[in-house]
Amino acid sequence: MTTTHTTTAIPDTRLAKEATEILREHATDLIFNHSMRVYLFAAEQGRQAKLQFDPELLYVSAAFHDLGLSESFSSSDERFEVDGANAARQFLAIHKIPENQIQVAWRAIALHTTPGVTQYMEPEVALLFSGVGLDVLGDGFDxxxxxxxxxxxxxxxxxxxxxxxxxxxxxxxxxxxxxxxxTVKADVCERFISGYKSPNFCDLIANSPFANSNA
Incomplete structure (x- = not known):
């Protein structure tokens, strides 16, 4: 684990270095810089809030959180967040990280675009969400x-x-x-795919195969 709290310091461990190598290999410069900012913002938010968190686990989560967008890790049908979480799971398992810690990283990545939930979970999960929110949306900027x-x-x-x-x-x-x-990413598809409309939840209920009665 790293002991330094310098603003732009990342954990100085083998695990963190290998995660950085994977991120650098498979991510664009934009995603690489974003992922680094997310970790640094999240870690500072954790320190400001006096949370007890694992910097190394948070860093790996930040490094992998958008790797599901890359061709190397993208599946044919899973949410990209899940693809990134699954990649992190495999990486951490290879390094013999305990299952409970792997699960924390998996949840952090899988839920990093899900509002209203992560603040009630482990610090690493909550912090990854808040770090992403700050960098992408400016949440907490002031x-x-x-x-x-x-x-x-x-x-x-x-x-x-x-x-x-x-x-x-x-x-x-x-x-x-x-x-x-x-998910919030449905907005992106509607913006870029001509004529695309995400399914409406009310319509899905109305079109359920169940009869509209007690029968």
Whole structure:
């Protein structure tokens, strides 16, 4: 485990270094920088909130959280979040990480786009969600230390990030738009696929094969 709390420091462990190598190999510069910012934002949020969290596990979760968007890890039908979580599970299992820790990383990645849930879970799960929220949507921007934010962004720049991340999302699941149903990523498919409309939950209920009676 790392002991330094320098603003732009990442865990100095073999596990973290190998996770970085995988991220660098399979991610674009945009996703690489985003993932690094997510970890650094999340770790700082954890320190600010005085949470007890595992920096190494949080870092691996951040490194893998968007790898499901890459061709190397993308499945034909799973949510990209699940693809990334499954990749992290395999990576951690190879390194003999205990199953309970693997499950924490899996949940953190699988739920990193699911609002309203993660704040009630393990610190690593909650922090990955909040780190992503800050970097992608600006959630918590005003309460996050501006000097830390500026140092992180200087180290890992947000070059054309707002437009680029949306295109990166779509590129990761354009071949399986149905996997975005019920998630915020359905908005991306509706934006980029002409005529695409995500299934409506009310319509699905109305069209259920059950008869509209007690029979």
């Amino acid at each position: 309460v996050f230390p501006s000097d830390v934010r500026e140092e992180v962004v200087a180290a890992y720049p947000r070059i054309d990030f707002k437009a680029g991340i949306v295109k990166a999302f779509f590129g990761g699941f354009a071949h399986k738009p149905a996997s975005t149903w019920g």
